[in-house]
Amino acid sequence: MADDALVIFTPSGKRGRFAIGTPVLTAARQLGVDLDSVCGGRGICSKCQVSPGYGEFSKHGVTVTEGALSEWNEVEARYDRIRGLKEGRRLGCQAKVMGDVVIDVPPESQVHRQVIRKSATAREIIMDPAAHAYYVEVAEPDMHEPSGDFQRFALALKEQWQIEGLEAEPALLRRLQPILRKGDWKVTVILHKDHHGRVRILDLHPGFWEGRLYGLAIDLGSTTIAAHLCDLRNGNVLASSGVMNPQIRFGEDLMSRVSYAMMNPGGDREMTGAVRSALNDLALTIAGEAGIDPLQIVETVFVCNPVMHHLLLGIDPVELGQAPFALATSESLSLPARDLDLLAIHENARVYVLPCIAGHVGADCAAVALSEEPNKSDDMVLIVDVGTNAEILLGNRDRVLACSSPTGPAFEGAQISSGQRAAPGAIERVEIDPVTKEPRFRVIGCDIWSDSPDFAAATAQTGITGICGSGIIEVVAEMRMAGLLDASGLIGSAQQTGTARSIPQGRTHAYVLHDGTAEGGPLITVTQGDIRAIQLAKSALYAGARLLMDELGIETVDRIVLAGAFGAHISSKHAEVLGMIPDCPLDRISSAGNAAGTGARIALCNIAARAAIEEEVTRIHKVETAIEPRFQEHFVAANAIPHATAPFPELARIVTLPDVSFNTAGGGEAGRRRRRG
C-alpha cells in the first residue's frame, strides 16, 4: 500500500497527493479548495460536507475503490442520527484519505458560492462577505503562566484560523470573560474582515453558534430609499423595501436641499437626523418583513449621490452647491453603524459607503459601474441611471467617462401634476390610438389593460391613483406619436387635435388620461407643465450622454443600458421617441433594473468587489456638466420631441412622428428655467 494517495476535488479540479490518513478538510485547505468550515474541523458545524465519487474517472485518470476514504466514524454517525447526513455525504473533517479519491464539493459546502441572479444579462455575485462566524477553542487561564483571556482568545484565532490583528475594546472585553466561561472556553466569534485586512470583532457567542448574519444594501436616493436585506451566508435577498426620503420636506431636488442647509443654521443636521431616523425605521420594517431580528443585521452598504452621501455622514453639503463642487471625501468609508446613529441594527454593525467619483457623480454611480462593469465591456456602452439626478457612464475596456445630469425628479413622477411614485394604482403603461386619440393604460398591480371589461373589477382594490415615472414617459411619447403634441412639446387644443380629451387649462391645454371623478376618483390629466418638466428632464439626460460622446469623439454607441429604480420599466421605444437617449437599435437597449442597488448588494456580499470599485473609480474620467458650455448647447438642442433635426435615423424604423405644430395656439408657459438636482 502506498504512503500517499491522489486526491482530486471537483468542481475545481484541484489535485494533490496526501499522506494516508489526511482528513479531507486538511487536504482541501492545503490545495486552496473552497470548502467551508465554521468549527475548524471539529465535527460540530457540518459545513464541510463532501460527496466522494467511486468508480472509474477516466477524465481524471483515476479509479476510486471503496475504502478510498476512512469508514464512517462516531462523529459522523452521531451527526447523522441527530441531524441527518444526506445520502453519500461525508464530513470533510472526519473522513480521511485512504486511497486515490475524487471528492465533489457541493455548492452548499462552498464558502464562496455563486449567487445566480434571475436576470440573464446580469453578473453573478461570488459570496465573500466581510462578516463571518468562527468557532474557536480557547486555552484556560493558568496562574503560573498568566495571560489575559483576550490574549488567549486571540492566540486561538491565530492558531485555529490564521487570523491576527484583533483589537481589544472595553465593551467587548466586558463581555468576553463571562462568555468564555459560559461556553466552557469554546466560543463562536463573528468577525468583520475588510478588504484592507483589518479585522474587527462584531460579536461573541458562547459555544458553537449557528445563527445567521444579515446585511443591508441601501440605495439612498434623493426621493426614495431602497433597501435589500441579504443573507450573508448565501446572498439571498430575503426582503426588499423602500420608503420616501423624508428629506423631501426640506426640498424636492438636491439643490434645494443644499439651499436649505445654506439658509438655515443647523439645517444640514436636521436633514441628517431625518434620513438616519428613516434608515432605522426602514431596517426595522425590512427585518419585520423577512421575519428576522434586526439585531442580526451586521453590515450595511450605502450607495448614494454626493449630497445624500454628505447628509448621511453628517457633513454640511454646502460645498457641493457651488463650483468647484468639492467633496469632503471622495474615497470609500468604513465605519461603525453607531457613528451614523443606526441603532436599530446590531450594536457593532459596520457601514461601508462606496467611493464617490466627483462632486456631482456619487457612490451611486460607482455602484452602477460595479454592477454593469463598463470597464470590462468590448462594446461602447452607454449606461444611464435614471433617478432624480441621472448618472451617466460611457465607455469600454479602454476608457470610461462619467457625468451627472440634473434631470430633476420628473422621471420619478414628482413635479408632475398627477405624478406619484411607483405603487399599486399608478398608471405605468399607456397607449394612445393615433386615430381616435383614445388612451388605454395599465396600472401597477394589475395585468389587464384599461379597455378590458374586467379592468374595473381588477382595480377596484387599488383604484387608479396617478401616473408613475414610466407611465409619464409613455404617455408623453404616445401623445407625440398620436399627434396630440407637436415637436416643440405644445399640447394641441381640442380643435387642433380633434379630441375632447384636450381640455383648456389656463392659456395652455391638458390631455385627459383618465376621468375617475364619476366614481369619486381623480381626474388624471397630462398638463402643459408636465410636458415641460419631462422635456427639461429628458433634455438634461440626453445632453449629458451627448457630452460624454463628444468627449470620446463618437456619434453613436453600441448599446445602451437603462438603470435606475424604474429603469426596468421604461419602454425603450418610448424613451427613443421622447429623445431621452441617443439613437440605438432597440434590441441593443437593455434594462439593468436598479443597478446602483445591485452594486450595493455586490459590495455587501463580496469584499474584493469593494477593492475593485475603489480602484476603478480612480480611473473613471469625470466630466463636469455644470461648467461645460457644450452641455448647455446640447440641452437646448434636445428640447424638442424629438429635435427637428433629430439625429435619430433609427427612430424611423420604430414610428412615424406626425408633422404637427401648435405653436400659434401656444401661450406664456412657465418652467424653462434650468434646474440642477
Added chain:
Amino acid sequence: MADDALVIFTPSGKRGRFAIGTPVLTAARQLGVDLDSVCGGRGICSKCQVSPGYGEFSKHGVTVTEGALSEWNEVEARYDRIRGLKEGRRLGCQAKVMGDVVIDVPPESQVHRQVIRKSATAREIIMDPAAHAYYVEVAEPDMHEPSGDFQRFALALKEQWQIEGLEAEPALLRRLQPILRKGDWKVTVILHKDHHGRVRILDLHPGFWEGRLYGLAIDLGSTTIAAHLCDLRNGNVLASSGVMNPQIRFGEDLMSRVSYAMMNPGGDREMTGAVRSALNDLALTIAGEAGIDPLQIVETVFVCNPVMHHLLLGIDPVELGQAPFALATSESLSLPARDLDLLAIHENARVYVLPCIAGHVGADCAAVALSEEPNKSDDMVLIVDVGTNAEILLGNRDRVLACSSPTGPAFEGAQISSGQRAAPGAIERVEIDPVTKEPRFRVIGCDIWSDSPDFAAATAQTGITGICGSGIIEVVAEMRMAGLLDASGLIGSAQQTGTARSIPQGRTHAYVLHDGTAEGGPLITVTQGDIRAIQLAKSALYAGARLLMDELGIETVDRIVLAGAFGAHISSKHAEVLGMIPDCPLDRISSAGNAAGTGARIALCNIAARAAIEEEVTRIHKVETAIEPRFQEHFVAANAIPHATAPFPELARIVTLPDVSFNTAGGGEAGRRRRRG
C-alpha cells in the same frame, strides 16, 4: 568656489557635504539631525532656529568664514521685527549653506530634547510624544480633477510630512471643509501617531496654529489617584494633583471592591462610574491649577493595579478575585478617551493604558519597571512599590521577577486609628527619646520639629491632624527602638515602659504621640491595633520580597529601591528596623518617589517607551503569592519587629534593639486575618 560645502551639526556631530544653496533644515533632515519644524520649512513656525559658529574649529578640522551661510533674508528679517530672533540665531529653513559651516542646534530647537529630572538617580525622558502638530498646505479643489478635500489634505500630509494611513471619520470630515477654507487651504493638524504606526487625527486648526498640547499621566491607585499634567512639547510637569479614589466607599481594599461587584448586581458599573467621574473632576482641577484649558489635554496615560484597571475600563473584576486570577486582557490598550467617559478633556483625546503583568501584578508594576529598569541593572536590585498593594520586582539584566503582596492600606495611613493621607498637618517624621520615651515630630508643611519653641506658631495654620504613612512607620520603629514595643509587637504598659504616655486601652495599651485636646485638637495615639496593622503590612511586604529571593536562590540583594506615592518619605533606617525590607546596607537603599507615576509620565512623553515596556512585561516572570505556601511561611515568620532570628546582621550597625518582652501583659487582639487588597 566649490560646488558643495561641509556642514557639521553640533551637539550631534553629524556631518555631510551639501550643494551650495541647500537650506540648513534640508541638510539637517538628510543627515537625520534632530532639528524641529512645525511648518515644514516655510518660515512660519520659527522652531528650526540654529546658531552658526564662525572661526576655526580645530576639533572638526574646519574653518568657518563669514558668508558660510546666506545673508539674512526677508523672512528672517520679518520674523525678527515681529517676534525677535535671538542674537546669532538663524532660521534653519531660510539660511542656506554657502561654505563649510558648523551649526549648533540649541536644545529648544530639538524635537527629542531630554528632560532632565531633578532627582539625580532617576532616568531622563527623551521627548517623543504621540501627539504632534503639523502644518500643511493643501491643494485647492479642481473640478476638472475632482478629489475630496480629505484626499488632498491626506496627500499634503504625505508629501510634506511623509505621514500616511489616515482614516476619515465623519465627525472630522464635518469640520475639515470649513477649516480648510477659513485657513485659505493652510491647516495645522494635530496627529496622534502611536508606536504601532497608527495615525489618527486629533484636531484641526485653520492656518498655522501655535497652541500647546498637554497630557495627563495618572497613577490610579486603590486609595488615591495621582495625576501629573505634562506639556507634551518639553515634558514639563505643569501641575500635579491627587484625589482620593471615590471607590473607597465600596471597599477600602481591592478584595472588598471585588466582593462588592460580586454581591451587588451592577456594582462594578457603579464603581466604574465613580472613578470615571473622579477622573473628569481631577482633569478639571489640575487644568485649573495649571491655568490651561482642559480641552487642550489630548492624551492620558494610566497605570493601575489589575482591579483598578478593569474597573476603569468597565470590566467586571470578579475573575480577579478568585484563582486563577484571569485578567480580561493583559496587553496595553489604546483607545479614545470618550470610550472611558473622559469628557472633560479634548473630545478626540486618546488613552493609553500600560500592560498588566498578571492577575495581581498590574500596569502600575509595569510602570515601575519602565521607570526603574531592573532589566538594565548590573546589580541585583529589589524594587518595592509601596501602596495599598505592594508591587515587588527583583532582578537584574539577566532575569526579572515580579509579585504583588497584599499589604493593605496601612502604609498609606488607612486602617490606622489616627491615620490620614499625606497632607499638611499630618505627622510625617517621629523621633522618641529612648531614655525619656518622649516623642518629637514634624508635620507636613512645616520644617520645624515639635520640640522647638516656634513649632506651635508654625503649625497654627495647619494644626496637627493625624499620622500619615511615613509617620506611622517611623513611630512604630521608634517605639520599638525606645523599648515601648517588644519584638512581638506588644505595647508595654506605663509600668512596663516607665512612661505615662503608655495608656491603657481595653485590654491593650496605646502610646500618646500628641495630645492636642487642650487646644481643641485631636488626641493622636498609636494603638495596639495600629501596630498589628503595620505588622501585617510589613510582613506581607517582606514575605513577597523573600519569595522572589527564594525563586532566584539568593539570600541578599545588592540594592533596594523604595517606590510608591510615599516611598520618597520612608526613612530607610526605620524601614529596616520594622523589618519591612530585607537586610541591605543603608547607603544601598534609595527612593524612587512615585515610580509608577514616573513610568506613566515616561510612557506619556515617549512612545518608544511604550513599545519597550510592552516587550519587557512579556519577559518578566510572575510569581503568584496567593497560592505559594512559602509566602505564608515567610509572612508568619516576618511578623516580629524584627524577627527573633532576624536575618538582619546589617541592622546591628544601625541600632540596638532593646530585649524587652511584654507578652504577659498582652491580651486578645484582633487583626491577624490575612487580607488581600
